[in-house]
Amino acid sequence: MRVIVQKFGGTSLATAQARTHAIRHIQRAVAEKFHPVVVVSAMGRKGEPYATDTLLSLAGEGGLAPLPSREADLLMACGEIISAAVLCSELIRAGTPAAVLTGGQAGIRTNDRFGHAHILRIQPSRILQLLQDGKVVVVTGFQGMTEEGDFTTLGRGGSDTSAAALGAALRAEVVDIFTDVSGILTADPRIVEDAKPLTRVTYAEIVNMAHYGAKVIHPRAAEIAMAANIPVRVRSTFDDGEGTLVASSPDTPEVVDRHVTGIAYSAGITQLKVVAGEGAYDLHLNVFKAMARHGISVDFINVNPSAVVYTVFDRDADRATAILRGMGYEPEVCGSCAKVSVIGGGMNGVPGIMASIVEALTEEDIQILQSADSNATIWVLVRSEDMANAVRVLHRKFELHKNKAEDQTESLTVRNKGAKE
Numbered sequence: 403m404r405v406i407v408q409k410f411g412g413t414s415l416a417t418a419q420a421r422t423h424a425i426r427h428i429q430r431a432v433a434e435k436f437h438p439v440v441v442v443s444a445m446g447r448k449g450e451p452y453a454t455d456t457l458l459s460l461a462g463e464g465g466l467a468p469l470p471s472r473e474a475d476l477l478m479a480c481g482e483i484i485s486a487a488v489l490c491s492e493l494i495r496a497g498t499p500a501a502v503l504t505g506g507q508a509g510i511r512t513n514d515r516f517g518h519a520h521i522l523r524i525q526p527s528r529i530l531q532l533l534q535d536g537k538v539v540v541v542t543g544f545q546g547m548t549e550e551g552d553f554t555t556l557g558r559g560g561s562d563t564s565a566a567a568l569g570a571a572l573r574a575e576v577v578d579i580f581t582d583v584s585g586i587l588t589a590d591p592r593i594v595e596d597a598k599p600l601t602r603v604t605y606a607e608i609v610n611m612a613h614y615g616a617k618v619i620h621p622r623a624a625e626i627a628m629a630a631n632i633p634v635r636v637r638s639t640f641d642d643g644e645g646t647l648v649a650s651s652p653d654t655p656e657v658v659d660r661h662v663t664g665i666a667y668s669a670g671i672t673q674l675k676v677v678a679g680e681g682a683y684d685l686h687l688n689v690f691k692a693m694a695r696h697g698i699s700v701d702f703i704n705v706n707p708s709a710v711v712y713t714v715f716d717r718d719a720d721r722a723t724a725i726l727r728g729m730g731y732e733p734e735v736c737g738s739c740a741k742v743s744v745i746g747g748g749m750n751g752v753p754g755i756m757a758s759i760v761e762a763l764t765e766e767d768i769q770i771l772q773s774a775d776s777n778a779t780i781w782v783l784v785r786s787e788d789m790a791n792a793v794r795v796l797h798r799k800f801e802l803h804k805n806k807a808e809d810q811t812e813s814l815t816v817r818n819k820g821a822k823e
Contacts, residue, residue, distance in 0.1 A: 403533055405574040406436040409443075409543065409565035412453060413582040414639035415485050416446040423639045424489065425496050427580065428538060432498065437533040439572060441543040441565040442489055444481025454481045454544075471516035472552060475545075479504070479553045482542035482561070490540050500538040503528060505564060506547025508539075509571075512554045519546055519554035521563070524571035541568065559620025566623040570630035577627060577634045579619055584638040585646035586611065586618050588802040589665045593790050596803040600646050600663065604747045607663045608634075608648045610779045611745055624648070661755060662746035662800040665793050669786055671741055672719035673702075673771055675734040676726060677709045685731075686710050692729060698722050702741065702772055702783060711772060713739065713783065736771060740789035743781050744796055750777045762799035768792050 408431065410424045431438045448455035457477055461469045469477065486502045493500040509525035532539045543561025546554050556563050562579060569577035586608070587597040603611075605628035612621040618636050627634045627648065637645030678685035689710055693700050698721065702713040714722045719737055726733045749755045756773075759780060763770060768791060772783040784792050797803065 403437045403530075404435055405439060405533070405569075405572045406431050407439045407441060407565050407569040407572065407574045407577045408580060409441040409561055409578065410489075410580045410639060411561065411582070412443045412446050412485075414580050415442060415489060416450060418492075420639065421489060421492055424580065425493055425498070427578075427639065428493065429496070429498055432538070436575070438538050439529060439533070439568055439574070440489070440538060440540045441561055441568065442482060442485045442540060443543050443561040445485045445488070452481050452484045454478050457481050475516045475519075475555045476553050478555050479542065479545045482544055486540045486542045493538055493540070498538055499536055500540055501532050502540045502542070503532075504542045504547070504553075505545035506551070506553065508541045508568070510546035510564065510567070512546035512548060512556070514548045514550070514552065514554065516552075516554055518557040519548075521546060521556070521567050524567055526568070526571050529568075529572065556622075559623065562620040562623035563626065566626040566630075566632070566634070569632045569634075570626055574632060577632055579623075579634060579636045580639040581618060581636065582638065582640065583618065583636075584641060584643050585636050586648075586664070588663070589793055589797045590667070593667075593793050594665075594797045594803075597797070598803060601644075602647045602649065603663055605648060605650055606778045607745055607747045610743065610776075611664055611666050619648075661749040661752050662744055662802065663748075664745050664802065665796050665800075666743045666745060667740055667789055667793055668743075669740040669789060670716045671702075671713045671739045671783070672716050672722075673711065673713050673736040673739050673783060674719075674722060674726070675709060675711045675736075676731050677734075678707075683707075688729060689726070689731075692725050693722065696721065696725055698725075702774055702781065704772060704774070713741075713772075736785075738786040739771060739783050740786045740792075741781050741783055742789060742792045742796065743779050744800070745779050747778050749780075756780060758799055759796060762795045763792060766791055766795050768795070 414420055414424050428438050444452055444454045446453045457480055490500045490502045508529055511522050512519035529539050543564040544555055548554055565577050586600045589597040591597045609624045612619050612624045634648040635645050676689055686705055698714055698718045700712045704711040723733055723735055768784055768788045770782050774781050
């Protein structure tokens with residue numbers, strides 16, 4: 403069977419008109435001889451009747467006690483079930499046989515970390531049987547089931563994770579992530595007016611984009627797709643464009659001709675600097691063990707023999723500072739910072755990238771508070787008030803506004819499974 407996984411987000415299912423567009427994409431896949439497995443999110447966003455956050459707010463009304471995490475997962479699972487049943491009904495009415503499976507019924511088995519469960523394995527036999535029977539299988543995203551039969555949810559972005567994991571388990575030819583944007587852009591269009599669409603990106607690039615601010619696909623989903631080498635397309639529900647294809651470099655040789663692919667950002671960060679006293683050689687061990695012991699995530703770490711510099715989320719900053727002072731340290735604190743990420747699979751080993759970043763920011767009097775790099779990303783820490791301007795000037799410096807993706811004419815037809823293997 404030629405299996406395709408199609409994931410539709412909440413905005414793609416929020417109205418009857420939006421669902422009509424989704425059904426058209428599903429029926430087109432059937433016409434192309436695919437067997438679709440459709441993963442759905444809850445309909446709409448907070449404030450709309452069946453959105454996940456709306457359902458959760460019901461438990462907090464009237465001074466009710468907070469729900470235990472197990473019961474909260476049971477409540478949150480309702481949004482996707484409603485969404486799946488409604489879409490199934492409309493598919494059948496449109497002449498397309500369909501059936502609904504919850505995450506557990508679809509064979510998604512998880513641990514019992516309610517609210518943030520991790521997938522242990524997928525047993526897709528029931529999906530495969532329904533596909534053999536000629537039905538479109540609509541699966542509730544964002545959820546799975548423990549060995550004891552309890553509903554679990556996978557955390558924010560869990561529907562993307564469901565789609566990628568099912569794509570891997572079913573050896574799908576492609577996973578389509580349908581959303582309300584027409585693919586992946588070189589930067590956030592709310593900040594950069596001339597951000598351009600990207601026709602193709604590598605797995606490494608999308609994983610870095612997802613981790614460092616881009617919202618089009620969840621990082622866990624990108625990592626699962628990369629591990630399974632399943633092509634992913636990020637597409638708009640509301641047009642017929644091919645969107646952005648995410649695949650490995652060998653299938654997309656033209657991508658590496660650009661050094662920088664995009665600029666991402668994340669805000670709400672505090673920088674902490676701790677200097678060791680005379681002869682205090684255990685500074686690094688003491689600091690990071692204390693942060694771990696109190697459940698504080700650390701990032702952007704720079705270590706030298708006499709000091710350590712790292713960042714925490716703003717929400718953890720006061721607690722982290724109090725812990726350090728309780729240990730006898732007097733940390734330097736710089737709050738309200740933002741991490742700006744320059745991402746590109748083609749920049750590894752290319753001289754001058756960091757020089758260009760420093761030059762662009764210096765010309766705009768933007769102070770770099772800290773920097774770090776990996777094979778596909780260079781990060782700089784700036785003050786929050788400089789974040790938007792930093793994104794714009796770096797986008798301009800690397801001429802991403804001249805991206806030629808829209809001029810490419812080569813077909814994005816997904817290779818068949820034999821070609822992938």
